[in-house]
Amino acid sequence: MEKIHLKIDKIKYQGVSWLIMLPGIVLFSFFVWWPLLQSVRMSLYRTVNIQLVEFIWFDNYLTIFRRTEFIQALFNTLSYTMWSILIGFLIPIFLALIIGETVKARGLVRTAAYVPNILPGLAAIILWTAVFSAGETGVLNILLSHLGFDRQSYLTEEHLVIPLIVSVATWRGAGATALIYMAGLAGINPQLYEAATIDGAGIWKRLRYVTIPGIFNLGSTLLILQIIAIFQIMFEPMLLTAGGPNNASMSLMLLMWQYAFGGGTMEFGRASAVAVIIALILLVFTALYSIVNKRKVDWE
Amino acid sequence: MKKFMRTTSVILTVVMLAMLVAACAPAADSGDTTPGNGAAAPEQTPPPETVAPPEELGDIDLAVVDPYLTATVTLGNWPPDTAPRAELALFEAYRDIMAAQFPNVTLVPNFFSYTLGTYVPMALGGTAPNLFQPHFTDPQLLISQNLVADVTSAIEEFGLMEMFMPAYVELFGDGQGRLYGLPRDGYVLGLHINIDLFEQAGLIDSDGLPMFPRTLQELAEKGQIIRETTGTAGLVFPASSTFGGWLFTNIAWNFGATGQHAITRQDADGRWYVDFTSPPMVEAMEFMRALRWEYDILHVDATTTDWARTHSILGTGEAAMNFAANDAVDNPTAVSGLAVDRFALVPFPAGPGGAYALNGGTGFMFSPDTTHDQALAILHFLRIAGFLPFITDDIIASMRAGAVALAERGAPVLPPIPAWDNQEFIATQRQVVEEFSNVDMRLFNDFFDSLTDGRVMLRAEEPMHTQRLYRELTNAIQRILTREDADVLETLESAQAEFQAFLDEEVNR
Numbered sequence: 001m002e003k004i005h006l007k008i009d010k011i012k013y014q015g016v017s018w019l020i021m022l023p024g025i026v027l028f029s030f031f032v033w034w035p036l037l038q039s040v041r042m043s044l045y046r047t048v049n050i051q052l053v054e055f056i057w058f059d060n061y062l063t064i065f066r067r068t069e070f071i072q073a074l075f076n077t078l079s080y081t082m083w084s085i086l087i088g089f090l091i092p093i094f095l096a097l098i099i100g101e102t103v104k105a106r107g108l109v110r111t112a113a114y115v116p117n118i119l120p121g122l123a124a125i126i127l128w129t130a131v132f133s134a135g136e137t138g139v140l141n142i143l144l145s146h147l148g149f150d151r152q153s154y155l156t157e158e159h160l161v162i163p164l165i166v167s168v169a170t171w172r173g174a175g176a177t178a179l180i181y182m183a184g185l186a187g188i189n190p191q192l193y194e195a196a197t198i199d200g201a202g203i204w205k206r207l208r209y210v211t212i213p214g215i216f217n218l219g220s221t222l223l224i225l226q227i228i229a230i231f232q233i234m235f236e237p238m239l240l241t242a243g244g245p246n247n248a249s250m251s252l253m254l255l256m257w258q259y260a261f262g263g264g265t266m267e268f269g270r271a272s273a274v275a276v277i278i279a280l281i282l283l284v285f286t287a288l289y290s291i292v293n294k295r296k297v298d299w300e
Numbered sequence: 301m302k303k304f305m306r307t308t309s310v311i312l313t314v315v316m317l318a319m320l321v322a323a324c325a326p327a328a329d330s331g332d333t334t335p336g337n338g339a340a341a342p343e344q345t346p347p348p349e350t351v352a353p354p355e356e357l358g359d360i361d362l363a364v365v366d367p368y369l370t371a372t373v374t375l376g377n378w379p380p381d382t383a384p385r386a387e388l389a390l391f392e393a394y395r396d397i398m399a400a401q402f403p404n405v406t407l408v409p410n411f412f413s414y415t416l417g418t419y420v421p422m423a424l425g426g427t428a429p430n431l432f433q434p435h436f437t438d439p440q441l442l443i444s445q446n447l448v449a450d451v452t453s454a455i456e457e458f459g460l461m462e463m464f465m466p467a468y469v470e471l472f473g474d475g476q477g478r479l480y481g482l483p484r485d486g487y488v489l490g491l492h493i494n495i496d497l498f499e500q501a502g503l504i505d506s507d508g509l510p511m512f513p514r515t516l517q518e519l520a521e522k523g524q525i526i527r528e529t530t531g532t533a534g535l536v537f538p539a540s541s542t543f544g545g546w547l548f549t550n551i552a553w554n555f556g557a558t559g560q561h562a563i564t565r566q567d568a569d570g571r572w573y574v575d576f577t578s579p580p581m582v583e584a585m586e587f588m589r590a591l592r593w594e595y596d597i598l599h600v601d602a603t604t605t606d607w608a609r610t611h612s613i614l615g616t617g618e619a620a621m622n623f624a625a626n627d628a629v630d631n632p633t634a635v636s637g638l639a640v641d642r643f644a645l646v647p648f649p650a651g652p653g654g655a656y657a658l659n660g661g662t663g664f665m666f667s668p669d670t671t672h673d674q675a676l677a678i679l680h681f682l683r684i685a686g687f688l689p690f691i692t693d694d695i696i697a698s699m700r701a702g703a704v705a706l707a708e709r710g711a712p713v714l715p716p717i718p719a720w721d722n723q724e725f726i727a728t729q730r731q732v733v734e735e736f737s738n739v740d741m742r743l744f745n746d747f748f749d750s751l752t753d754g755r756v757m758l759r760a761e762e763p764m765h766t767q768r769l770y771r772e773l774t775n776a777i778q779r780i781l782t783r784e785d786a787d788v789l790e791t792l793e794s795a796q797a798e799f800q801a802f803l804d805e806e807v808n809r
Contacts, residue, residue, distance in 0.1 A: 049445040050424055063805055068798060134600035135618065156603045156782055242541045245603040245778040262417040264437070264542065264767020265806070266445050 036279075043272035050268050060273040070274070072247050073255040076162065077231060080251060083163050084230040088170040089223055095174055096181035097211070110182075113175035121172070125239040128168045129155075132240075155241050158248040165236050165249055173229075177222060181215060188214035217295070224289035228282055252278050360694045362400035370404040371677040373670075376429035378409035384634070384709035390701055394685050401684075405677040416441075416767070423447045428667040431678050436660045437766045439472050439481055448480045449666040454675035455479050463689050463722045467760070472663060481665035484687060486717035487625035488758060489550055489658040490747045491519075492611075492632055493644040497620035501526040509742055512646040516554060516587060519621070519649045523597030526620045534597030536619035537588075538605045539781055545773030547623045549658070549762055551587065556580035556653020564762045564769065571808045572764050576773070576796035577789060580653050585780060585788045592781045603778045612636040623648065626747070627662065630711035640712045644743035647750040657751075659758035661719060689720035691728050699729065703736035712739045715748060764807060772799045 043060055045052040064070045095113055102109050116124065131139040132154040141151045155161055192210045201209065234253035237243055243250035243258070252274060260271035379387045395407050410429035412422070416438055422428040424447075434442065442448045455461060460482065472481040491512065498510040503522060505511050513519040523534020538544060549563060557563050561578040575581065592598050599605065599619045608631070614622040615636025622632070629645060632638045648657040664682065666675055682688050686698040703713050715733045718726045750756040762769055776795040779786050 049420070049447055051446070066801065068794075129604070137618070151600075153600065156601065158782060241604055242606070244540055244775070245782045246775050257417075258771075261420050263771060264416055264441065265765060265802075266420060266441065 039272045039275050042269055043276045045269050047267075047269040049266055056269075060269045061277075064270050064273055064277075069247055069250065070255060073250045073252050076248070076250055077233075077252045079162050080166060080230050080233055081227055083166040084169070084226060085223070087163065087166050088174070088226060088230070089219075091170055092174045092177035092222075093181055093215070093219070095178035096185055097207075099178065100182060100185050110179070113178055115175070116172050117176045119172070121235060122239065124168070124172055125236065128171075129240060132164060156245055158245055161241055161245065161249040165233070165240060166230070168240070169230070169233065169236055177226075180222065181218065184215040184218040185211065217292075220292045221289065224285060224292055228285050228289070231278065231282055231285070360397055360697055362397065364403060365401040365680075367403060369402050369673060369677060369680075371671070371673045372406040372408060373431065373674045373677050373681075374408040374410045374429035375678070375681065376410050376412040376414065376432040378411055380411045384705075386705040386708035390705045393701070394681065394698070397684050398681055402677065402680060405680070407681065420445075420447065423667055426669060430667050430670045430674050431681075432665060432667065433484060433662050434481075434665055435662055436471060437761055439663060439665060441767075442665065443472075443474050443480050447668055449668050449670040449675065450478050450480055451666050451670070451672075451675040452477070452479045453672055454679055455482065457676065458679050458683075458688075460679075460688065463720050465719070465721050468663075468719070472665075481663045482688075483719035484662045484664055485627060485719045486659060486661035487627035488717055488747075488751060488756075489547070489623060489625045489648050489660075491646050491648060492614055492622040492624045492629070493646060493743075494614050494617055494620050494632070494638065495642045495644055495743075496617060497526055497530055497532055501529040501620070507742070510644055510646075512644065512746075513621075513649050514647075516551065516649045516651045520587075520591055520595045520597060523591070523621065524595045527595075527597050530620075532617065533599035533613075533619040534595070535591065535621045535623075536599040536605065536610045536613040537591070537602050537623070538607055538610045539602040539774060539777045540604055540606050542767050542770035542774055543607050543610075544602075544777040545770030546658075546761075548584065548588065548773050548777055549770070550623070550648060550656065550759075551651065552581050552584040553656040553759060554649070554651030554654055555584040555587065556651070557584065558654065558656070558759070564764050566764075572803045574769070574796055574799050574803060576776075576792040576799070581792060582789055583652075585776065585792055588777055589780045589786075589788060593784050598781070602781055614638070625658075625660070626714060626717060629714060630706070630709070634706075634709045634711035637710075640710060640739050643712065643739075645712075645714075645747045647747050647756050650756075655750075655756050656759045657756045659717075659760055661717070689722035689725040691724055696728060696732065699732045700736065703732050707736055707738045712744070713737050714739070714744060717751070764803065768802060769799055772796075 042050070042052060044055060044057060046054040046056050046059075099106060099110050099113065119127075130137075133139070134141070134151065134153040134156055136142075136145075136151060138151075138154075140154065144150070144152065153160075154164055188210065192214075193206055196206050196210055232253050233251050234257060237249040237251055238254050238257070241249045243254050256271045256274040256278070259265065259267040259274060379391055381388070391409075395409075398405060398407055412418070412429050412432060414432045414434050416434075419428060419432060419434070419442075439448075464479075464482070468483045469479070472483070473479050493510050493512055495504075495510050498504060498512075501522075503511045503525065511522070513522045519535065526532060526534040537547065549557075552563060557575075557578060557580040561575065561580050563576070563581065564572060564574050566572050592602075599613055601609075605613065610619075610622050610624065611628060611631030612635070613619045614624075615632035615638040617638075624631075626645060629643070633640050633643050648655070664678075664687070666678065670678075679688065683690055683695065684698060686695050686702055706713050713733055713736050715730050718729075720726075751758065772795040776791045779791050780788060
């Protein structure tokens with residue numbers, strides 16, 4: 001009898017839990033999972049706009065792998081990721097450390113660091129287009145000419161275009177990330193610094209033995225999230241270079257958009273195939289993130 | 301101290317945001333300044349809230365024409381609130397006339413300006429305006445993808461069928477007698493000229509007219525003179541997205557990429573082939589290479605410059621020439637501030653293989669959910685606005701009002717390229733243009749005369765997957781313009797392989 005009561009209680013408890021989750025599940029199913037499955041399905045069909053015309057197995061995948069633009073976009077996206085780690089990962093940490101060490105006008109510095117984040121994306125890109133213009137009216141060239149240097153080309157150079165786009169993305173996002181690091185830094189026990197100082201540790205040793213271990217887990221999590229975000233980079237190259245020159249800044253997401261909407265061919269099946277490939281790659285990164293996150297929770 | 305800094309931070313943030321908002325706000329009246337000439341902006345006076353509709357529309361008969369036609373239609377390309385007041389007043393007047401003549405038709409203004417990339421998701425999501433205006437590159441694609449409405453019955457009911465030019469029946473039809481749109485106007489590619497820069501370079505003849513290039517070789521040489529004497533780019537060439545390929549096909553035709561060397565051709569077996577490596581194509585691409593690396597006349601931002609930016613570059617005096625058509629003359633002038641008397645439109649320069657000019661245009665098409673009554677209501681609106689080939693006193697009044705609005709916003713009032721087979725309509729359009737002309741026609745006569753005296757052969761765009769073809773060619777051009785050591789033939793072979801593979805997948809299956 002008691003067992004039955006326990007079972008009823010358990011069912012009641014689980015029922016309430018499911019009821020609480022139900023709205024979320026419904027919304028997720030409708031807005032996330034269903035479109036996701038539809039996208040996978042579409043990638044296996046020949047399409048006329050978004051109508052599925054003929055089941056063609058993996059033809060769309062084979063077709064895009066035969067195209068040099070896809071291979072180039074894949075390598076470009078990996079290049080974006082690499083540059084993002086080089087440029088975009090360390091800057092927010094430095095920014096957080098500098099803001100943390102600032103004694104005067106800390107609020108002002110913090111606000112200034114965050115302002116690019118609240119700029120509308122389009123406005124920011126227009127601003128950077130003016131900065132990188134290769135003409136004599138380009139802001140960067142004006143500065144260089146004042147310093148006695150010759151005019152330079154920026155976004156028209158194949159080897160420069162990805163690092164420059166990553167710099168723009170970093171400029172926009174670094175302030176927000178720095179705030180997260182600042183929260184992490186604030187969580188480090190001040191007694192550790194005091195003890196290190198008493199033991200004779202200088203600023204570099206304190207950084208190495210207290211600060212970096214203190215934000216290591218946060219840093220790994222943010223690194224994975226950054227990789228996931230940069231893998232989906234689209235509107236920066238779209239607006240700054242339209243994927244050029246000669247596809248040198250074409251990312252997978254931008255290529256997907258071109259196949260579906262921008263290229264004048266409306267290849268929705270192939271665009272879906274690109275989307276699925278991006279999703280699969282990101283799935284690997286997400287799994288990595290979960291492992292790192294689990295380790296962090298265990299550690300805590 | 302801490303409190304002071306906090307307060308200062310807040311104040312600075314607010315000031316920065318206010319400056320941001322102010323910077324993004326539209327100018328009170330952009331038509332009053334001429335940034336290209338470096339003139340000081342005149343003292344700003346607050347603009348009147350409204351402007352009276354053009355008086356030319358005052359005589360239009362406002363009696364009810366059809367009380368039974370009931371429809372609500374959204375009209376794309378409606379001028380936004382930031383548009384010149386004369387243009388806004390004109391469209392408001394058209395709306396008032398519609399409201400009087402068709403009391404049960406509601407017009408909903410929509411600011412959507414067509415691009416394929418934005419139209420497709422809107423059409424699929426059911427949010428596209430009923431009326432939109434695609435370029436001639438896209439109707440066949442939109443028809444094949446079921447993204448436009450069949451308006452054959454409305455066009456027939458309106459009596460427009462017999463005035464359709466055969467080429468446009470083909471362009472807006474499905475080959476089985478169904479029509480999905482109608483032409484607005486045509487364009488022919490030519491060369492836009494900034495006269496100030498020609499003047500500074502000493503390229504002005506004894507009549508005070510610019511000594512414009514008549515051949516592609518002259519274009520390179522005169523561009524070089526302008527570059528050397530003024531330090532400004534001779535030519536702005538938009539080598540981004542698909543624009544570079546679009547303009548390059550015209551250059552290639554003039555090097556001889558037609559007939560047996562045609563860029564795309566359909567063989568007897570029905571398969572489509574592309575030929576990017578013919579001698580004329582290679583010569584044309586070598587010419588592009590020379591413009592960049594030998595004559596050095598191109599504007600430096602070529603690979604990031606889009607179509608809209610080319611006009612502002614010409615209008616603000618950053619470049620002296622731009623390959624563009626008669627339908628874009630308001631961009632460097634009214635939009636970018638170049639005075640109409642400092643602007644000229646001349647024929648597309650000839651090449652060693654001929655003198656061709658791309659004949660394209662813009663049409664009216666209808667979102668897929670448009671009903672018969674909605675299509676009828678839209679056709680009535682287009683008739684009132686003078687876009688359809690009917691001649692009545694009311695329509696002449698509309699044409700006159702349109703010309704007045706054009707002149708008021710600082711755009712050249714020029715003869716249109718006919719889109720309809722109705723000589724009376726064409727003659728009336730020209731008469732109205734002559735009456736309200738605001739330009740020295742000597743700066744435009746060569747262009748318009750060349751279309752009729754045989755100096756220039758008109759040619760439609762390449763027929764198969766045109767935008768994709770333009771994209772491949774643009775990539776090739778970008779490679780040539782950014783790498784001095786790039787091999788032209790190898791670059792074209794690679795682009796050809798990509799596009800042929802695409803044709804084989806999509807068309808030759």
